[in-house]
Amino acid sequence: MTYCVGMVLEKGLVLMSxxxxxxxxxxxxxxxxxYSWQVPGERIISVMTAGNLATTQAVVSQLEERTKxxxxxxxxxxxxxxxxxxxxxxxxxxxxxxEERQLSNGDRGKGRFTAxxxxxxxxxxxxxxxxxxxxxxNFIEAxxxxxxxxxxxxKYGRPIILRGYDQNMSFEDAVKLxxxxxxxxxxxxxxxxxxxxxxVIGKDTFAPVHEHRxxxxxxxxxxxxxxxxxxxxxxxxxxxxxxxxxx
Numbered sequence: 001m002t003y004c005v006g007m008v009l010e011k012g013l014v015l016m017s018x019x020x021x022x023x024x025x026x027x028x029x030x031x032x033x034x035y036s037w038q039v040p041g042e043r044i045i046s047v048m049t050a051g052n053l054a055t056t057q058a059v060v061s062q063l064e065e066r067t068k069x070x071x072x073x074x075x076x077x078x079x080x081x082x083x084x085x086x087x088x089x090x091x092x093x094x095x096x097x098x099e100e101r102q103l104s105n106g107d108r109g110k111g112r113f114t115a116x117x118x119x120x121x122x123x124x125x126x127x128x129x130x131x132x133x134x135x136x137x138n139f140i141e142a143x144x145x146x147x148x149x150x151x152x153x154x155k156y157g158r159p160i161i162l163r164g165y166d167q168n169m170s171f172e173d174a175v176k177l178x179x180x181x182x183x184x185x186x187x188x189x190x191x192x193x194x195x196x197x198x199x200v201i202g203k204d205t206f207a208p209v210h211e212h213r214x215x216x217x218x219x220x221x222x223x224x225x226x227x228x229x230x231x232x233x234x235x236x237x238x239x240x241x242x243x244x245x246x247x
Contacts, residue, residue: 001020001022001050001152001153001189001191001192002017002018002019002020002021002033002049002050002151002152002153002191002192003017003018003050003150003151003152003153003154003157003182003185003189003192004016004017004018004033004034004048004049004050004118004150004151004152005017005118005148005149005150005157005161005178005181005182006048006118006120006130006132006142006148006149007130007147007148007161007165007174007178008128008130008142008144008147008148008167009147009167009168009169009171009174010167010168010203011170011171011202011203012122012128012171012200012201012202012203012205012209013046013120013121013122013128013130013200013201014171014174014175014178014198014199014200014201015034015046015048015118015120015198015199015200015201016175016178016182016196016197016198016199017033017034017048017196017197018033018152018182018185018186018192018193018194018195018196018197019031019032019033019193019194019195019196019197020191020192020193020194021053022190022191028193030193030195031053031057032197033048033049033050033056033197034046034047034048034197034199035047035048035049035060035063035064036121036199036208037063037067037077037078038206038207039078039206040206040207041124041206042123042124042206043078043121043122043123043124043206044121044122044201044205044206044207044208045077045083045086045119045120045121046119046120046121046199046201047060047063047090047117047118047119047120048117048118048120048151049115049116049117049151050115050116050117050151050152051114051115051116051135051151052101052112052113052114052115054101054113055094055097055098055101055113055114055115056115056117058097058101059090059093059094059097059115059117062093062097063077063090063093066078076089076090080123081123082123082126083119083121083122083123083126083129083131084129084141086119086121087119087129087131087133087139087141088139090117090119090133091133091134091137091138091139092137094115094117094133094135094137095135095136095137096137097113098113098114098115098135101113114135115135116132116133116134116135116151117132117133117151118130118131118132118133118149118151119131119132119133119139120201121201122201122203122204122206124206127203128201128203129141129142130142130148130149131149132149132151144167147165147167148161148165152192153185153189153191153192156184156185156187156188156189157181157182157184157185158181160177160180160181160184161177161178161181164177164180165177171200171202171209171210174200175198175200175210176224178198179214179220179221179224180224180228182196183221183224183225183228184228194214194215194216195213195214195215195216196213196214196221197212197213197214198210198211198212198213198214199211
């Protein structure tokens, strides 16, 4: 499994993903789940993936191959006129890849090759946009009513983001919020693990404001993890005591 989050702010976009892939407790591997492509001064597009690794790698590989042939008409990452067009093409590619693998594996392939993606980025002259793409190839777009998307193991880290998110928050606070969300998920689920990949995209910069890989010995993440645990215990201790009614 995995855990990925994409978030829209007034200042731009913040993305974070884990790197764990496992098919049992004795077969755990590390694979990148976040990919990005840039045309300096014109666009930046990032994709995060969850689900069947062979499926997502096939989609990403095809997208990567298209960037190496910029004159081809189907090179949506480089030539797509809008982020909507980019999301549409990635959705079509994801759907067709899943269908091909299920067809080639017959009944054994049903449900085995599903995957979902978060697509984020900005094209010059337009606003930053964030999409969540489903295995069927359809997608939804983030708005100020739904300003972040999660894929993978979403339930453990979602309450943290819901309570802490503010569209006007700084990039630094947004990263801190995601660190807490990921720490809570890591503590609750063994299928999500370090290292984590972080990407911050500033509005109208068309380049990363900040990129970082969070490893097991990262001092800031370690501080966040221990401080959050202490803060939760302190908050719990400060709550009013429950009292049994006398019979």
